[in-house]
Amino acid sequence: MTTFSLNQQLDNDCVTLGLFGSSHLLLYNNSLLPWFILVPPTEACEIFDMEPEAQQQLFAEINHLGQFVDREFNTDKVNTAAIGNIVRQLHIHVVGRYEDDFCWPNVVWGTTEKKPYSATEIQSIIARLTTKAEAHFQPASEHMIN
Amino acid sequence: MTTFSLNQQLDNDCVTLGLFGSSHLLLYNNSLLPWFILVPPTEACEIFDMEPEAQQQLFAEINHLGQFVDREFNTDKVNTAAIGNIVRQLHIHVVGRYEDDFCWPNVVWGTTEKKPYSATEIQSIIARLTTKAEAHFQPASEHMIN
Numbered sequence: 001m002t003t004f005s006l007n008q009q010l011d012n013d014c015v016t017l018g019l020f021g022s023s024h025l026l027l028y029n030n031s032l033l034p035w036f037i038l039v040p041p042t043e044a045c046e047i048f049d050m051e052p053e054a055q056q057q058l059f060a061e062i063n064h065l066g067q068f069v070d071r072e073f074n075t076d077k078v079n080t081a082a083i084g085n086i087v088r089q090l091h092i093h094v095v096g097r098y099e100d101d102f103c104w105p106n107v108v109w110g111t112t113e114k115k116p117y118s119a120t121e122i123q124s125i126i127a128r129l130t131t132k133a134e135a136h137f138q139p140a141s142e143h144m145i146n
Numbered sequence: 147m148t149t150f151s152l153n154q155q156l157d158n159d160c161v162t163l164g165l166f167g168s169s170h171l172l173l174y175n176n177s178l179l180p181w182f183i184l185v186p187p188t189e190a191c192e193i194f195d196m197e198p199e200a201q202q203q204l205f206a207e208i209n210h211l212g213q214f215v216d217r218e219f220n221t222d223k224v225n226t227a228a229i230g231n232i233v234r235q236l237h238i239h240v241v242g243r244y245e246d247d248f249c250w251p252n253v254v255w256g257t258t259e260k261k262p263y264s265a266t267e268i269q270s271i272i273a274r275l276t277t278k279a280e281a282h283f284q285p286a287s288e289h290m291i292n
Contacts, residue, residue: 046216046224048209059205063194070192077234078192081227085243085251088223097231105231107255 004041007089015122017129018139021061022054025137026091027125031117033108034073034096034125036065045088061136062092068133069096083109150187153235161268163275164285167207168200171283172237173271177263179254180219180242180271182211191234207282208238214279215242229255 006016006024014026014037028035040058044050047058066078075096082092095108103111117125122143129137152162152170160172160183174181186204190196193204212224221242228238241254249257263271268289275283 046212047226048212048216048224055205055209059201063201066192066194070194077229077231078194079227079229079231080193081225081229083223083225083227083253085223085225085253107229107231107253109253110256 006039007087007091009087010037010039010089010091015117016140017122017126018137018143020065020129020133020136020138022057023061025065025129027117027122028093029116030114031121032102032113032115033098034069034075035108036069036094038062038065038092038094040090040092042090045084045090047082047090047092050090058092062094064133064136065094068129069094072128072132079107081109152185153233153237155233156183156185156235156237161263162286163268163272164283164289166211166275166279166282166284168203169207171211171275173263173268174239175262176260177267178248178259178261179244180215180221181254182215182240184208184211184238184240186236186238188236191230191236193228193236193238196236204238208240210279210282211240214275215240218274218278225253227255 014028017025017027022041024039026037028037038061042050042054047055066080070078073096076099077097079095079097102113126139126143160174163171163173166184168187170185172183174183184207188196188200193201212226216224219242222245223243225241225243248259272285272289276285
């Protein structure tokens with residue numbers, strides 16, 4: 001068992017929301033789209049190199065998160081991808097898309113248009129996860145509401 | 147049970163290789179990269195909207211195909227994605243990437259550089275699937291070698 005350490009670039013670009021199942025759940029800090037990233041606790045760079053049980057767990061998390069994004073953000077399509085050409089730490093993008101969003105119908109990767117979230121907007125997303133995905137989501141301690 | 151019908155754009159852009167598990171296996175007709183596409187027999191546009199058993203089956207296929215691409219094409223990274231902004235029929239890209247390929251480290255979606263396969267190259271890929279992924283792959287009848 002090794003300690004989880006988040007890649008520096010992911011840490012710079014995202015807000016850590018908490019745990020989603022056993023994965024770390026990040027919010028890519030661009031309020032133009034509901035763009036989430038799952039980072040499972042593994043040293044494998046490819047899902048097919050993970051242990052079978054961990055793969056199953058991750059696939060379930062991807063599904064639950066995709067469903068949450070689709071239902072809660074009323075998206076037109078969910079884009080799901082494991083790319084990792086630049087950041088090798090295994091991470092899975094789950095991005096809600098709209099037919100009138102800033103880069104539709106192209107993919108979001110490689111785009112630069114960006115609008116960071118306000119603290120209130122982040123709290124609102126955490127509140128939605130806490131109420132609507134309560135079986136899967138555990139907020140990070142800094143986001144806990146006492 | 148409905149008859150499977152392949153989206154016209156996928157049909158235009160790809161060669162149907164056969165079945166991989168229960169999904170149709172396509173080869174995107176660009177020999178610059180080992181770019182495969184799985185099309186599961188479903189009317190759902192999102193994996194999370196498929197029946198649980200079909201989801202499990204598809205995830206297993208994605209893993210087996212990713213492993214095949216990685217091992218057989220000796221790739222540096224495998225990019226796996228369900229996007230579907232343009233073609234809504236559910237399809238999953240499994241793309242082998244190299245650190246010196248034509249669009250590294252960017253994603254392949256949206257690129258236009260292309261070199262179609264020769265018939266011999268396609269037969270060679272089918273032969274590799276038949277010998278190295280024999281538990282999963284069933285060539286389409288037009289590719290069967292008598």
